Amino acid sequence: MSPPPNSKPRVGLFVTCLVDLMRPSVGFAAVKLLEDAGCIVEAPVQTCCGQPAYNSGDRGTTRDLAMRLIDTFHGFDYVVAPSGSCAGMIKAHYPELFEEDPNWRAKADALAAKTFELTSFLVDVLGVTSVEATFDGAVTYHDSCSGLRELGLKSQPRRLLASVEGLTLVEMNDSDVCCGFGGTFAVKYSDISGAIVDAKAKNIEAAQAPTLLAGDLGCLMNMAGKLSRDGKPVQVRHVAEVLAGMTEEPPIGAARAEASSKGRS
Amino acid sequence: MSARDDIFANIRRSLGVNGSETIRRQIVEDRLERAPKGVIPKRGQVSGEERLALFKTMVETSLATVTEVSSPAEVPQAIALFLRNHNLPATLRMGEDLRLKAMPWSDTSLEITYGPSEGRDLNAVSHAFGGIAESGTLALVSGPENPSTLNFLPDNHIIVVSAKDIASDYESVWNRVRFAYGKGSMPRTVNWITGPSRSGDIEQTLLLGAHGPRRLHVVVVCD
Amino acid sequence: MTVHSTSPQFKQNAARALKDGQLQKALGNVKQGFIDKRRMAADKLPEFESLRDSARDIKNHTLEHLDLYLEAYEEKVQASGGHVHFARDAQEARDIILAICREAGAKTVTKGKSMISEEIEINRHLEANGIRPVETDLGEYIIQLRGELPSHIIAPAVHLNATQVEQDFRRVHTHLDAKRDLSEPVQLLTEARAVLRERFLAADVGITGANFLVAETGTSIIVTNEGNGDLTQILPKTHIVLASIEKIVPTLEDASQLLRVLARSATGQEISVYTTFSTGPRRSADADGPENYHVVLIDNGRSSMLGTSFEEMLRCIRCGACMNHCPVYHAVGGHAYGWVYPGPMGAVLTPSLIGVDQAGHLPNASTFCGRCESVCPVRIPLPKLMRHWREREFERHLTPATVRSGLRFWGFFAKRPALYRLATRAAMATLGFMGRQRGRFTWLPLAKGWTKYRDFPAPQGETFQARWQRERKGRAA
Ligand code: SF4
Numbered sequence: 001m002s003p004p005p006n007s008k009p010r011v012g013l014f015v016t017c018l019v020d021l022m023r024p025s026v027g028f029a030a031v032k033l034l035e036d037a038g039c040i041v042e043a044p045v046q047t048c049c050g051q052p053a054y055n056s057g058d059r060g061t062t063r064d065l066a067m068r069l070i071d072t073f074h075g076f077d078y079v080v081a082p083s084g085s086c087a088g089m090i091k092a093h094y095p096e097l098f099e100e101d102p103n104w105r106a107k108a109d110a111l112a113a114k115t116f117e118l119t120s121f122l123v124d125v126l127g128v129t130s131v132e133a134t135f136d137g138a139v140t141y142h143d144s145c146s147g148l149r150e151l152g153l154k155s156q157p158r159r160l161l162a163s164v165e166g167l168t169l170v171e172m173n174d175s176d177v178c179c180g181f182g183g184t185f186a187v188k189y190s191d192i193s194g195a196i197v198d199a200k201a202k203n204i205e206a207a208q209a210p211t212l213l214a215g216d217l218g219c220l221m222n223m224a225g226k227l228s229r230d231g232k233p234v235q236v237r238h239v240a241e242v243l244a245g246m247t248e249e250p251p252i253g254a255a256r257a258e259a260s261s262k263g264r265s
Numbered sequence: 266m267s268a269r270d271d272i273f274a275n276i277r278r279s280l281g282v283n284g285s286e287t288i289r290r291q292i293v294e295d296r297l298e299r300a301p302k303g304v305i306p307k308r309g310q311v312s313g314e315e316r317l318a319l320f321k322t323m324v325e326t327s328l329a330t331v332t333e334v335s336s337p338a339e340v341p342q343a344i345a346l347f348l349r350n351h352n353l354p355a356t357l358r359m360g361e362d363l364r365l366k367a368m369p370w371s372d373t374s375l376e377i378t379y380g381p382s383e384g385r386d387l388n389a390v391s392h393a394f395g396g397i398a399e400s401g402t403l404a405l406v407s408g409p410e411n412p413s414t415l416n417f418l419p420d421n422h423i424i425v426v427s428a429k430d431i432a433s434d435y436e437s438v439w440n441r442v443r444f445a446y447g448k449g450s451m452p453r454t455v456n457w458i459t460g461p462s463r464s465g466d467i468e469q470t471l472l473l474g475a476h477g478p479r480r481l482h483v484v485v486v487c488d
Numbered sequence: 489m490t491v492h493s494t495s496p497q498f499k500q501n502a503a504r505a506l507k508d509g510q511l512q513k514a515l516g517n518v519k520q521g522f523i524d525k526r527r528m529a530a531d532k533l534p535e536f537e538s539l540r541d542s543a544r545d546i547k548n549h550t551l552e553h554l555d556l557y558l559e560a561y562e563e564k565v566q567a568s569g570g571h572v573h574f575a576r577d578a579q580e581a582r583d584i585i586l587a588i589c590r591e592a593g594a595k596t597v598t599k600g601k602s603m604i605s606e607e608i609e610i611n612r613h614l615e616a617n618g619i620r621p622v623e624t625d626l627g628e629y630i631i632q633l634r635g636e637l638p639s640h641i642i643a644p645a646v647h648l649n650a651t652q653v654e655q656d657f658r659r660v661h662t663h664l665d666a667k668r669d670l671s672e673p674v675q676l677l678t679e680a681r682a683v684l685r686e687r688f689l690a691a692d693v694g695i696t697g698a699n700f701l702v703a704e705t706g707t708s709i710i711v712t713n714e715g716n717g718d719l720t721q722i723l724p725k726t727h728i729v730l731a732s733i734e735k736i737v738p739t740l741e742d743a744s745q746l747l748r749v750l751a752r753s754a755t756g757q758e759i760s761v762y763t764t765f766s767t768g769p770r771r772s773a774d775a776d777g778p779e780n781y782h783v784v785l786i787d788n789g790r791s792s793m794l795g796t797s798f799e800e801m802l803r804c805i806r807c808g809a810c811m812n813h814c815p816v817y818h819a820v821g822g823h824a825y826g827w828v829y830p831g832p833m834g835a836v837l838t839p840s841l842i843g844v845d846q847a848g849h850l851p852n853a854s855t856f857c858g859r860c861e862s863v864c865p866v867r868i869p870l871p872k873l874m875r876h877w878r879e880r881e882f883e884r885h886l887t888p889a890t891v892r893s894g895l896r897f898w899g900f901f902a903k904r905p906a907l908y909r910l911a912t913r914a915a916m917a918t919l920g921f922m923g924r925q926r927g928r929f930t931w932l933p934l935a936k937g938w939t940k941y942r943d944f945p946a947p948q949g950e951t952f953q954a955r956w957q958r959e960r961k962g963r964a965a
Contacts, residue, residue: 015952021916024952043956047902053895057878061899145857178815182855187937189853191503194941195819225942228928253945255927269574272787276555279794284555293556297704300739303542306535381776384689400758412775417718435744451705453770453777457763462715466627466645467653467673469517475626477715
């Protein structure tokens with residue numbers, strides 16, 4: 001289902017539960033980027049894509065939530081999420097959930113075909129090559145796993161970041177290696193998760209960029225939590241905030257008072 | 266039920282077949298008969314000098330050494346030189362290979378012994394069935410001509426290969442094996458050898474000469 | 489069958505491994521060496537990705553026709569003068585092997601590296617029956633001296649350093665000069681070579697595994713870099729090949745396709761040093777080679793995996809790439825997995841072989857980062873298969889009660905958007921207010937696992953949906 005030519009595409013924003021609950025500013029940054037690129041953006045009432053249940057082996061609950069989400073978003077030209085992991089859930093896994101149900105399978109396929117992660121939608125679908133934003137200083141970028149390996153996200157965020165005035169990207173070692181988040185894994189196997197994020201934090205620190213960016217809030221919270229626990233002064237943000245030039249909110253895990261005095265560029 | 270019958274029954278139950286379906290049998294027979302080739306890397310698909318050059322480069326990549334001689338008559342000298350250069354004793358064991366036996370060993374002072382190795386030989390020479398340019402691999406077949414023990418027990422192994430037997434890829438060697446031994450038949454052992462023996466088992470450090478030869482030297486005969 | 493596994497104690501094993509400084513240092517070798525070498529080998533071969541497809545297709549085709557290829561293989565082995573034995577399970581395999589060894593009057597048995605022989609615990613059985621098994625792969629030899637399981641399927645001793653090996657050699661090789669210098673790895677190698685050379689020459693039976701079995705010709709294939717597998721099989725009078733039934737491939741061409749991806753994925757070599765194709769016992773004119781050739785084909789749970797979602801796991805060619813690229817394996821090493829097969833392939837295979845009630849942790853201890861699948865030469869969807877295990881555990885109520893009730897609680901709200909908005913709005917407002925000062929929590933109830941190692945960033949306070957409603961109410965279409 002592609003939009004009629006010359007009309008603005010209607011985009012349903014799947015804000016994702018983490019952004020909804022923890023960091024709405026990422027959602028508003030996404031809205032700005034999409035509107036700047038000429039989309040009409042709506043955010044229908046929504047909950048979760050079901051990934052936590054899916055990865056815990058609870059297919060029944062996952063299917064219930066997937067059906068609900070398919071219904072909620074089926075009328076849009078596109079569905080966009082500021083997360084490779086949640087977009088990947090819809091794109092790569094929804095069809096698989098309904099393997100034995102041709103009716104729902106068709107609906108899941110249709111939704112999968114029009115669902116995109118934010119930076120991939122901007123670059124690959126809309127052909128956006130630059131954004132209007134400035135950011136002072138160096139950033140390093142972590143490639144979250146689902147986006148990287150399920151959706152092939154690698155160049156898209158970098159391409160957009162390259163257009164941000166004043167920003168330089170410093171690559172860290174092993175930017176494509178998992179941060180150890182893995183949803184409930186971080187709690188269930190916290191020792192191992194702790195060791196993996198420890199290695200990640202060392203690579204982040206070694207890159208010597210004052211800011212860390214990524215496209216998935218779960219990973220960001222994991223890395224931000226580790227960096228702050230270790231007393232590392234790296235500021236952590238979702239890539240959409242920087243691309244939209246919306247960095248008024250304090251970085252992830254930073255205090256409000258502190259941030260308002262020195263956290264702004 | 267015997268273990269054999271039980272296993273077959275379980276496989277068939279799992280696959281949902283009974284084993285006598287004509288179509289399945291045909292598919293299997295056909296594949297065994299035709300032996301389709303699959304993906305062959307372009308790298309080896311060169312001929313003449315280019316193929317020989319690729320072969321030599323790949324042999325060296327595998328940490329073996331290689332020299333070229335222009336006739337079988339030059340092989341003994343080349344081997345004697347190799348042994349001398351590495352300060353190795355002038356001894357050499359070989360099998361009954363007629364190509365090797367016909368070479369003028371008396372031109373050298375090498376002390377030649379014949380037959381399989383019992384583990385006390387320092388140096389041995391074998392004649393390869395063929396070479397594979399794609400990866401710098403030597404293909405050897407077992408038999409009284411070139412006993413398999415010579416490939417593994419001596420410290421220094423020398424393999425003579427005729428340039429015309431160097432193929433582009435593994436598949437071409439299988440064609441020749443089928444031609445020589447009959448379709449579906451094999452010599453007791455075919456050895457593909459690519460470089461000298463090595464191990465990385467101690468701290469992932471590469472060390473040569475684990476159980477097999479520490480040195481592998483290849484002599485290509487371009488006649 | 490009693491299986492000696494510590495997989496149920498995965499968490500404790502992992503915790504211990506994380507505190508083991510020596511192990512952590514050794515694991516650094518895995519992270520560095522294997523990954524770069526594989527990438528370089530793959531980059532050098534433009535056809536690598538299409539070879540992976542080809543490898544996957546060959547394995548799938550064979551599994552779909554496994555009964556027929558097994559028949560063809562068996563016939564060819566017999567035609568070349570070899571014997572084929574079938575074993576339903578580990579115990580049957582052990583009995584068959586012992587009987588062959590007894591018939592050969594064996595005192596010493598040399599062994600090439602074989603994971604299936606670890607799976608059926610053949611060494612223990614031979615020893616109990618007065619036969620001495622000697623592992624000849626350097627890594628396997630070392631861990632045999634230590635009485636350990638391999639910690640990696642292609643680098644069994646990757647968890648050890650040279651000093652530990654030196655200590656083991658001094659402890660065991662007491663016939664050698666106590667003052668000898670073993671400070672360099674090459675000296676350790678030379679000593680092992682000399683000691684094992686005597687064993688090779690003295691062995692009565694040689695046992696190897698098989699990387700592939702070729703139906704077309706009745707051939708078994710082994711791949712090594714050391715040459716130990718060859719000395720194991722050509723010197724003794726009897727050669728026994730142990731292989732699980734899924735090792736079959738149709739033709740020599742098919743084997744060649746798989747060999748092109750095996751070494752590149754495993755060690756980053758173009759091809760391993762020795763690839764050996766063995767067919768039957770020595771021929772009448774032969775000057776060397778074994779007089780007897782036996783193949784023991786072991787099922788041990790494989791045939792029941794066919795036709796299920798775990799059939800894909802039977803494509804595995806044991807290259808080790810998945811564990812080389814696994815962040816969990818990098819963190820805890822192979823022994824934490826508690827049985828023969830570690831890493832992602834073990835996390836899928838082990839529950840099939842010893843039961844998910846035993847090995848339930850393994851498929852759960854993954855972040856689903858997907859790096860294993862992205863390098864698997866036969867494209868096994870390892871994360872998907874781990875998820876299938878989680879689904880089975882959930883169905884069988886093996887999932888921990890706290891997880892189940894947590895999921896139920898969360899699912900209840902997630903399925904009721906209005907309630908969800910209300911509840912989350914209140915919860916986030918509270919959390920946001922509480923975390924406002926510092927921007928993070930260093931401790932939260934219900935999230936102790938999280939806050940043990942990292943802070944929990946505080947939410948901004950208002951939810952996206954609440955603010956969207958507030959700001960966009962008039963504007964929304
Ligand atoms: S699962 Fe794939 S990557 Fe892992 S050992 Fe098997 S073949 Fe190799």
